[in-house]
Amino acid sequence: MTAVPVIRVSAVVLRRPTGEVLTVRKRGTHRFMLPGGKPEPGESAARTAVREAYEEVGAVLDEARLRELGSFRAAAANEAGHEVVGTVFEHPHTGETAPAGEIEELRWLDPAGDLPDDLAPLLVRHVLPALAGTTPPA
Numbered sequence: 357m358t359a360v361p362v363i364r365v366s367a368v369v370l371r372r373p374t375g376e377v378l379t380v381r382k383r384g385t386h387r388f389m390l391p392g393g394k395p396e397p398g399e400s401a402a403r404t405a406v407r408e409a410y411e412e413v414g415a416v417l418d419e420a421r422l423r424e425l426g427s428f429r430a431a432a433a434n435e436a437g438h439e440v441v442g443t444v445f446e447h448p449h450t451g452e453t454a455p456a457g458e459i460e461e462l463r464w465l466d467p468a469g470d471l472p473d474d475l476a477p478l479l480v481r482h483v484l485p486a487l488a489g490t491t492p493p494a
Contacts, residue, residue: 361438362429366404367392369425369483370415370449371492376464378453379479380412383460387433389476390444390483391415391459401443413453413462422447423493425486433476442478444486448493 367390370378379388391412395404402419409415422445432438455462465471467484 361435363394363432363435363438363440365392365394365440365442366401366408367442367444367478367483368405368409368415368417368422369444369446369487370409370413370453371446371487372449372464373492375468375492376466377484377487378413378449379463379465379475380455380459381461381463381474382434382458385434387474387476388461388463388465388472389433389479390442392442392444402445405443405445405447409447411457412455412459414451414456415447415449415453416451417447421493425483428478428482428486430477430481433478440478444478444483446487446493 391409393408406417425444427443429441432440
């Protein structure tokens with residue numbers, strides 16, 4: 357049995373006070389996921405989340421205000437035959453966000469509503485259930 361290639365990432369949940377979660381769709385893909393990405397050499401998971409949130413949606417985050425939601429494993433959304441291991445953080449949503457870098461589209465998602473069928477497996481199987489019943493960070 358061959359091992360499935362693993363992609364390590366950090367991601368951040370940005371939620372409005374009303375509970376909606378910011379999701380992003382990268383250029384050339386069809387699945388929505390959290391802002392985030394792969395670490396640079398020597399970069400911590402938290403630092404990666406802060407950098408990627410800025411690069412992808414222009415969010416300026418304070419690393420000290422990140423709250424680790426967990427580390428989760430699921431099928432990769434955009435790389436067939438790969439799995440992703442994501443360290444996911446929450447941070448209060450502050451300021452405006454807009455697509456930048458490789459991001460083509462932003463969408464706010466109501467986790468309590470009907471979920472669209474174009475969400476990344478990590479988000480559906482792990483992150484949204486972990487958020488259930490919690491309030492957005494202030």
